[in-house]
Amino acid sequence: MTDKKNVAIMGAGLVGSLLSLYLAKRGYAVDLYERRPDMRTTDLEEGRSINLALSDRGWRALKGIGIEEEMRKVAVPMHGRMMHDEQGNLSFQPYNKEGKAIYSVSRGGLNMALMNISDQNPDINYHFNRKVLDVDLCENVVQLRNSETGAIETIQPEVIFGADGAFSMVRGAMQKTERFNYKQSYLNYGYKELTIPPTAEGGWALEKNALHIWPRGSYMMIALPNIDGSFTCTLFFPYEGERSFAGIKTKEDLHNFFSEVFPDVLPLMRDLAQEYFSNPVGSLVTIKCFPWSYKDKAMLIGDACHAVVPFYGQGMNAGFEDITVLDQLLDNFEGGNWEELFKAFEQSRKPNADAIADLAVMNFEEMRDKVADPHFLLRKKIENKISEQYPDRWIPLYTMVTFTDLPYSYALEAGQQQDKIMKKVMRYINSVEDYDKLEVQKLLEKQLVKKEKLKPHKA
Amino acid sequence: MTDKKNVAIMGAGLVGSLLSLYLAKRGYAVDLYERRPDMRTTDLEEGRSINLALSDRGWRALKGIGIEEEMRKVAVPMHGRMMHDEQGNLSFQPYNKEGKAIYSVSRGGLNMALMNISDQNPDINYHFNRKVLDVDLCENVVQLRNSETGAIETIQPEVIFGADGAFSMVRGAMQKTERFNYKQSYLNYGYKELTIPPTAEGGWALEKNALHIWPRGSYMMIALPNIDGSFTCTLFFPYEGERSFAGIKTKEDLHNFFSEVFPDVLPLMRDLAQEYFSNPVGSLVTIKCFPWSYKDKAMLIGDACHAVVPFYGQGMNAGFEDITVLDQLLDNFEGGNWEELFKAFEQSRKPNADAIADLAVMNFEEMRDKVADPHFLLRKKIENKISEQYPDRWIPLYTMVTFTDLPYSYALEAGQQQDKIMKKVMRYINSVEDYDKLEVQKLLEKQLVKKEKLKPHKA
Numbered sequence: 001m002t003d004k005k006n007v008a009i010m011g012a013g014l015v016g017s018l019l020s021l022y023l024a025k026r027g028y029a030v031d032l033y034e035r036r037p038d039m040r041t042t043d044l045e046e047g048r049s050i051n052l053a054l055s056d057r058g059w060r061a062l063k064g065i066g067i068e069e070e071m072r073k074v075a076v077p078m079h080g081r082m083m084h085d086e087q088g089n090l091s092f093q094p095y096n097k098e099g100k101a102i103y104s105v106s107r108g109g110l111n112m113a114l115m116n117i118s119d120q121n122p123d124i125n126y127h128f129n130r131k132v133l134d135v136d137l138c139e140n141v142v143q144l145r146n147s148e149t150g151a152i153e154t155i156q157p158e159v160i161f162g163a164d165g166a167f168s169m170v171r172g173a174m175q176k177t178e179r180f181n182y183k184q185s186y187l188n189y190g191y192k193e194l195t196i197p198p199t200a201e202g203g204w205a206l207e208k209n210a211l212h213i214w215p216r217g218s219y220m221m222i223a224l225p226n227i228d229g230s231f232t233c234t235l236f237f238p239y240e241g242e243r244s245f246a247g248i249k250t251k252e253d254l255h256n257f258f259s260e261v262f263p264d265v266l267p268l269m270r271d272l273a274q275e276y277f278s279n280p281v282g283s284l285v286t287i288k289c290f291p292w293s294y295k296d297k298a299m300l301i302g303d304a305c306h307a308v309v310p311f312y313g314q315g316m317n318a319g320f321e322d323i324t325v326l327d328q329l330l331d332n333f334e335g336g337n338w339e340e341l342f343k344a345f346e347q348s349r350k351p352n353a354d355a356i357a358d359l360a361v362m363n364f365e366e367m368r369d370k371v372a373d374p375h376f377l378l379r380k381k382i383e384n385k386i387s388e389q390y391p392d393r394w395i396p397l398y399t400m401v402t403f404t405d406l407p408y409s410y411a412l413e414a415g416q417q418q419d420k421i422m423k424k425v426m427r428y429i430n431s432v433e434d435y436d437k438l439e440v441q442k443l444l445e446k447q448l449v450k451k452e453k454l455k456p457h458k459a
Numbered sequence: 460m461t462d463k464k465n466v467a468i469m470g471a472g473l474v475g476s477l478l479s480l481y482l483a484k485r486g487y488a489v490d491l492y493e494r495r496p497d498m499r500t501t502d503l504e505e506g507r508s509i510n511l512a513l514s515d516r517g518w519r520a521l522k523g524i525g526i527e528e529e530m531r532k533v534a535v536p537m538h539g540r541m542m543h544d545e546q547g548n549l550s551f552q553p554y555n556k557e558g559k560a561i562y563s564v565s566r567g568g569l570n571m572a573l574m575n576i577s578d579q580n581p582d583i584n585y586h587f588n589r590k591v592l593d594v595d596l597c598e599n600v601v602q603l604r605n606s607e608t609g610a611i612e613t614i615q616p617e618v619i620f621g622a623d624g625a626f627s628m629v630r631g632a633m634q635k636t637e638r639f640n641y642k643q644s645y646l647n648y649g650y651k652e653l654t655i656p657p658t659a660e661g662g663w664a665l666e667k668n669a670l671h672i673w674p675r676g677s678y679m680m681i682a683l684p685n686i687d688g689s690f691t692c693t694l695f696f697p698y699e700g701e702r703s704f705a706g707i708k709t710k711e712d713l714h715n716f717f718s719e720v721f722p723d724v725l726p727l728m729r730d731l732a733q734e735y736f737s738n739p740v741g742s743l744v745t746i747k748c749f750p751w752s753y754k755d756k757a758m759l760i761g762d763a764c765h766a767v768v769p770f771y772g773q774g775m776n777a778g779f780e781d782i783t784v785l786d787q788l789l790d791n792f793e794g795g796n797w798e799e800l801f802k803a804f805e806q807s808r809k810p811n812a813d814a815i816a817d818l819a820v821m822n823f824e825e826m827r828d829k830v831a832d833p834h835f836l837l838r839k840k841i842e843n844k845i846s847e848q849y850p851d852r853w854i855p856l857y858t859m860v861t862f863t864d865l866p867y868s869y870a871l872e873a874g875q876q877q878d879k880i881m882k883k884v885m886r887y888i889n890s891v892e893d894y895d896k897l898e899v900q901k902l903l904e905k906q907l908v909k910k911e912k913l914k915p916h917k918a
Contacts, residue, residue, distance in 0.1 A: 179698075179742055183642040239638075283638055 006031050008142065008157035010135075011164035012126055014107070015302030015319040017114035019163055021065045022327050024123045031157065032118075033130040033144060035164075040112050050193060050232045051224045052110070053078070053211070053313035054103040055402045061320035064327065067117060074109055076225040077101035082210035083371055088264030092210065093371070097384055100403050102211070102313060104224040132164070135173035137294045159338050160298040166287055168304035174294055182289045187309060187364075189219070190245055190281040191236050196268045198229025205268045206231060213367055214262050219243060220368035221262060233265070236284075236368065245281055284309045286357050290350055293342030301326070305346075306353035311364040312401060314356050318408070325349055355408040359401060359415075379426055383418070385435050386444065393448050394418070421447040465490050467601065467616035469594075469629050471585055473566070474761030474778040475622035476573035480524045481786050482620075483582045490616065491577075492589040492603060494623075499571050509652060509691045510683045511569075512537070512670070512772035513562045514861045520779035523786065526576060533568055535684040536560035541669035542830055547723030551669065552830070556843055559862050561670070561772060563683040591623070594632035596753045618797050619757040622778075625746055627763035633753055641748045646768060646823070648678070649704055649740040650695050655727045657688025664727045665690060672826055673721050678702060679827035680721060692724070693769075695743075695827065704740055743768045745816050749809055752801030760785070764805075765812035770823040771860060773815050777867070781808060814867040818860060818874075838885055842877070844894050845903065852907050853877070880906040 007023055009016045012034035020030045036042075054062075054075060062068045079101045080094035095102065118124040130144040130153070140160060144153045162170025174180050199205050204225055206212055212223040212231070219238060223231040238244040248254050251273045258266045266272070287307040293299040302319030322345075329344055370376040387394045397415035400406050424447065428440050466482055468475045471493035479489045495501075513521075513534060521527045538560045539553035554561065577583040589603040589612070599619060603612045621629025633639050658664050663684055665671055671682040671690070678697060682690040697703040707713050710732045717725045725731070746766040752758040761778030781804075788803055829835040846853045856874035859865050883906065887899050 179645040181644050183644075185640050185642070186638040285638075 006157045009161045016163035020124045038128045057321040058317040075103035075105045078211045082212045084214045132169040140297045162300040162304045165303045166307035187284040194233040196231040215372040292346040296338035299342045308357045308360040312360040352408040355412040465616045468620045470623035479583045497587045516780040517776040534562035534564045537670045541671045543673045591628040599756045621759040621763045624762045625766035646743040653692040655690040674831040751805040755797035758801045767816045767819040771819040811867040814871040
């Protein structure tokens with residue numbers, strides 16, 4: 001089978017499936033090719049995270065195809081971080097003074113919802129169980145193996161979108177072209193998913209509307225609520241060292257470790273040992289590359305060109321924002337030059353993808369270590385006060401990233417400026433009350449004038 | 460054919476061939492597998508640079524197998540840089556106050572000399588025309604296609620050394636293992652090789668014992684002497700832009716460009732247009748990765764794990780120094796644990812490989828731009844004076860890299876310290892005579908005390 005008119009999307013994950021809807025809306029006939037079976041009829045987990053934090057950038061893209069409201073129904077709002085210390089004491093830190101939330105959603109649930117909507121569109125066709133064997137970018141010929149029948153299929157779409165994730169085969173083909181810049185870097189940490197099941201009454205064993213963090217300095221655990229009353233916990237832990245995945249060999253090691261550092265959660269994890277010793281350790285990779293496209297033939301999108309570590313909860317959101325940006329560019333495309341479109345897209349998105357990749361790595365330290373530091377918490381309170389007093393001139397970094405559509409690159413830069421200012425301001429501050437001191441106010445005014453030079457531009 | 464006792468070296472280039480001699484000396488049976496035909500019996504150039512600058516680190520490794528003297532005979536010493544300005548005026552800058560030189564050698568000539576010596580050793584066997592199809596690192600099984608017979612061969616050596624260059628297949632296999640950090644980054648410059656043939660009398664058309672540079676700010680040309688009276692010139696030029704490879708389309712473009720910016724060399728290049736329009740544009744890549752080994756099975760060496768851009772003339776020298784370091788580690792190996800050996804090697808070499816990669820990129824700016832700047836040249840003279848006055852406390856960066864075996868990482872760090880000091884010192888200096896001013900001497904004494912903290916350790 002050879003078909004020259006279609007647009008092909010390699011990968012039917014979250015980004016691929018959502019992209020298909022946007023492209024179909026524009027009048028393209030879209031074929032999606034997915035290595036895995038249809039997740040709506042099979043029960044396959046491949047070690048991917050079970051739930052994700054959906055925030056404004058993601059919602060915006062869902063709204064664009066009218067499924068925002070439907071997804072809100074199955075999303076659990078989280079209004080802030082709930083910190084658990086080693087004695088089991090809790091402290092809550094809201095994400096935003098207006099009570100805005102991020103939303104815990106099921107990766108599979110969201111993906112299946114997108115598939116169900118796409119499937120109703122006659123211009124969108126899913127092809128599951130298709131493993132990419134070879135991508136010839138010069139001719140845009142892709143060879144696939146149908147893993148059900150064993151047959152080799154050849155397609156020749158007009159353009160290819162590589163939405164095939166961090167280990168993208170389309171990117172693999174681009175890597176063999178001239179002058180392709182590429183970087184994959186791993187943290188020395190892995191992650192393991194564990195479960196807090198619902199209570200006997202069917203409710204949530206911890207505060208439902210929060211993202212729970214057990215910050216422990218060099219490592220941490222987090223938990224996100226699921227709609228069924230359970231929480232999915234993720235332990236981020238060094239691969240090697242005294243306290244590490246390598247260091248926990250027996251059930252006893254595991255029990256001792258949890259009872260010492262996560263005492264409040266231990267009684268809530270009924271299947272801890274069983275889960276711990278059977279679930280895989282996932283790795284944490286950042287992928288950067290450039291360019292993201294090959295001539296007028298193929299373009300990467302989502303994790304395929306900018307996989308990030310999960311500590312800002314922005315991986316999926318950044319991928320969905322790619323689609324929003326691409327859709328804006330398609331407004332002025334008029335069926336024309338794919339190469340120009342691809343170039344405009346990668347030029348626009350690359351600085352933002354780099355920024356969120358760096359922010360995500362930086363936020364790991366904040367989550368695992370700083371959130372337990374009284375000085376850091378005081379600084380956060382002072383920042384909130386500044387933001388209240390100067391709402392147009394000071395948007396906290398987390399808010400810019402999570403609750404606005406300001407470019408990630410702007411957020412990173414503005415955040416670095418804020419960091420400098422806060423270092424100066426905090427010299428004069430030992431308590432929230434110190435904020436009202438005249439010298440602090442004078443310093444702030446002076447510093448904020450400087451900050452004005454940094455003007456936001458649109459994503 | 461399956462053989463479990465041998466050590467295999469993938470790639471019979473400079474590093475692979477030299478490594479075979481060192482391993483054979485240690486009692487290993489070595490098989491080398493090379494994609495290309497035997498260069499001693501065929502005449503194939505694949506766009507690789509024709510000559511190279513051999514300096515102390517390289518000589519040291521050649522000395523270790525007793526072929527230093529033989530190679531000196533076919534090497535052309537270059538005692539410094541000869542700068543050519545746009546009017547054709549010359550100025551000479553010696554590399555070193557003791558008159559030490561770097562040596563222009565033929566890549567092919569050196570490689571063939573190494574092959575000829577290896578071939579005499581019954582424990583070393585070359586297998587040419589073997590294209591690696593697949594490397595299974597778990598079992599150390601390599602599949603090769605014999606490109607002469609078409610036959611597929613399978614080998615299973617005890618260990619594999621990947622000396623297969625910047626586009627290493629062994630590294631490609633490692634890249635598929637867990638947590639392999641990898642980066643390839645290209646400059647926006649390419650290079651093209653051109654020739655200045657010998658004069659009618661059979662001599663050199665330019666000063667023989669110098670590395671010639673035509674620094675032109677955003678681009679440059681260099682020339683290295685060959686033993687036959689010719690020079691190989693390399694034009695380093697942007698791919699795109701007003702003055703770029705893309706900008707020169709016709710013979711007229713080429714002639715106008717050369718007569719404007721390289722007027723002195725134009726009459727010396729008889730075949731300029733023919734060469735320019737038939738020779739390929741080479742790309743300039745830096746490759747960094749980690750780890751460099753897989754368990755006790757395979758280890759990368761040379762360009763395969765640390766390809767660098769050519770602007771410090773250290774690519775081959777760094778690869779040869781890898782062998783020197785490996786040989787030192789083999790002193791205490793006693794037929795033991797390959798994994799430990801590989802780990803010790805990569806731990807020792809990685810910081811130095813990173814340092815020379817960064818130094819090489821930095822030196823491009825120096826060569827193409829700064830060497831034409833009077834302030835920079837004055838600074839160089841002052842540095843030489845400091846080095847004369849404090850020989851134990853101030854070794855110029857170029858000397859550390861080129862004429863010592865100090866670790867590259869130390870040279871980089873010490874060079875950055877020197878840079879800071881020179882920035883301070885040069886505020887008081889407008890001529891060489893100013894060096895003797897009391898305030899300069901006081902400042903220097905003070906700064907050099909600080910520099911003492913930086914103690915060299917061995918490579």
